[in-house]
Amino acid sequence: MWRINAILFGIIFGAATSNAHPVSVLTGDAVWAENQLILTMRIPADQLLLHCQVQADSDGYIFRGQLAECEMLFHETIRNNFLLDIPENILPEVKQLSGESTPEKVLLSDLHDYNYSFEIRFNCISSPDKITLRQTMGNYNRGLQSTALITFHLEGNQELVPLYNDLPVTIDLINNTIVDGKIRPVLMIDHGAVAIYLPTEWTVHGLPFELSFDDVPSTGNLVEEENEMINLQCYRFQIPAEASKLTIMWTNMTWQMRKIELIMKKPGDEKILVFSRFKKVNTIALQ
Numbered sequence: 001m002w003r004i005n006a007i008l009f010g011i012i013f014g015a016a017t018s019n020a021h022p023v024s025v026l027t028g029d030a031v032w033a034e035n036q037l038i039l040t041m042r043i044p045a046d047q048l049l050l051h052c053q054v055q056a057d058s059d060g061y062i063f064r065g066q067l068a069e070c071e072m073l074f075h076e077t078i079r080n081n082f083l084l085d086i087p088e089n090i091l092p093e094v095k096q097l098s099g100e101s102t103p104e105k106v107l108l109s110d111l112h113d114y115n116y117s118f119e120i121r122f123n124c125i126s127s128p129d130k131i132t133l134r135q136t137m138g139n140y141n142r143g144l145q146s147t148a149l150i151t152f153h154l155e156g157n158q159e160l161v162p163l164y165n166d167l168p169v170t171i172d173l174i175n176n177t178i179v180d181g182k183i184r185p186v187l188m189i190d191h192g193a194v195a196i197y198l199p200t201e202w203t204v205h206g207l208p209f210e211l212s213f214d215d216v217p218s219t220g221n222l223v224e225e226e227n228e229m230i231n232l233q234c235y236r237f238q239i240p241a242e243a244s245k246l247t248i249m250w251t252n253m254t255w256q257m258r259k260i261e262l263i264m265k266k267p268g269d270e271k272i273l274v275f276s277r278f279k280k281v282n283t284i285a286l287q
Contacts, residue, residue, distance in 0.1 A: 024050050024137055026148040032173060035127050037084060039092075039120040039150065045102055046111035050144055051077050051137075056108040063105045071096065071116065077137065084122040085132040085168070092120045127173065134168040152178060185232070187248070187273070189266035189286070192239050194246060196220070197232040207235055208252030213243040213286075239286065246284045250275040 028041035045067065052070040056062050075094045084090045097117040106114070124131075138146025148163040154176035161169055161178055170179035186197040194211065202208055211218050220235040239246075250260060262273040264284065273282045 022050050022144055024144055024146045026137075026146075028148065028150050030133075030150050030152045032131075032154070032171070035124045037122040037124075037131060037133070039082075040097065040117070041120060041148070041150075042115045042117050044112045045114040045116050046108070048074055048116055049108075049111070060107050060109065061105045062108050062111060064102055067102060074116075075118070078118070078120060081136045082120055083134045083136075084124075085134065086124060086128045086130070090122050090124065092122050094121075095119050129174050130170055130172050130179070132168045132170045133163065134166065135163055136166050138165040154178075184261050184263050184272075187262050187264045189239075189246070189264070189284070194220075194237040194239060195223075196235045196237075198235070200233055203233055203235075205252065208250060210249045210251050211237050212247045212249075213240050214245060215247065216240070244285065244287050246286055248273070248275075248282050248284070250280045 024043070024047050026041050026043045028039050030037060030039045032038075048067065048070045049062075052073045054062060054066045054070055075096075078094045079091055082092055084092070095118065097119055102111070102114045135146065135148055137148075138144040146165045149160060150163055151158055151160045152171065154171070157176065159178050163169055171177075172179050185199070185202070188195045188197070196207070196209065196211075198208070207220060211220065218237050218240075220237040223234040223236050248262075259274065259276040262275065262282075264271055264273050266284075273284075275282065
C-alpha cells in the first residue's frame with residue numbers, strides 16, 4: 001500500500017509542478033463501524049509546513065517544537081475542512097496516532113522521510129443509508145491545492161478513491177459501494193444560444209473553456225440569475241447566424257482534473273464530450 005501511495009503521490013505531484021499552487025496530498029484508509037466513519041490518515045511531515053508558517057533556521061533545520069505547533073494548527077484545519085453530510089454536516093474528532101516521530105531537529109530537505117499519522121473520526125447518531133464525505137483542505141483563498149487518497153474498506157471490498165478538494169464522494173452503506181461523486185458540467189444548445197453550466201470552483205480564474213463558431217472566437221456572458229442547474233454557474237454564448245460548427249477547447253487543465261466529461265444537450269441529441277490532456281478540443285455540428 002505504501003508503494004502504491006508513493007507512486008500516486010509522485011504522479012500527482014509531478015503533474016502539479018507546472019501550477020502556481022503548492023500541493024497537499026494525504027493518504028489513508030476508511031472504515032464504517034458502529035455508526036462511525038473512521039479515517040486513519042498519513043501526511044509526509046514536510047507537507048505539514050504547507051498548512052502553517054514555519055521557517056527553517058539558517059542551517060536549514062526544522063525543530064521538533066516548531067512541528068508540534070504546526071500539528072496543533074493542522075488538527076484545527078482538519079476539523080474545519082473535513083465534513084460528513086448525512087445530510088446535516090458533522091464535524092470530526094481528530095487525534096494524533098502513535099508511530100514514528102521526528103528527531104529534535106531535522107533538515108527541511110529530509111522531512112519527507114517522516115510521516116505524520118492521525119485519525120479523523122465522525123460519530124453519527126444513527127446508521128444512515130448514505131453518507132457524503134467532502135474535504136476543503138485546499139482552496140484558492142489558502143493558495144493550496146489538496147487531495148486525499150483514501151482506500152475505503154467496505155464489507156471486505158477495497159476501493160482507492162481520490163477525494164479532491166470540494167468534490168464530494170458518497171458512500172452507499174446499504175450496498176457497500178462508492179457512488180460516483182464527480183461533477184459533470186453541462187453544455188446546452190438551444191434557442192440560438194450555447195449555455196455552459198459549471199461549478200463555481202472551476203471559474204475562479206475565469207471560464208476554463210474557449211468557444212468558437214466556425215473558427216471565430218466568441219465571448220460568453222456570466223448569467224447572474226438563478227438557473228435550472230442548482231449550484232452551477234451559467235455562461236451564455238450567442239450563436240452567430242449561419243454558423244455551422246461549434247468548437248470547444250479546454251484551456252485550464254489542472255492536476256486534479258485530468259479529464260472532464262461534459263454532458264452535451266441539444267434538440268434531438270445528447271452525448272458525453274470527453275476532454276483530457278490528450279483531447280483538448282471537441283467540435284459539434286450546429287446544422
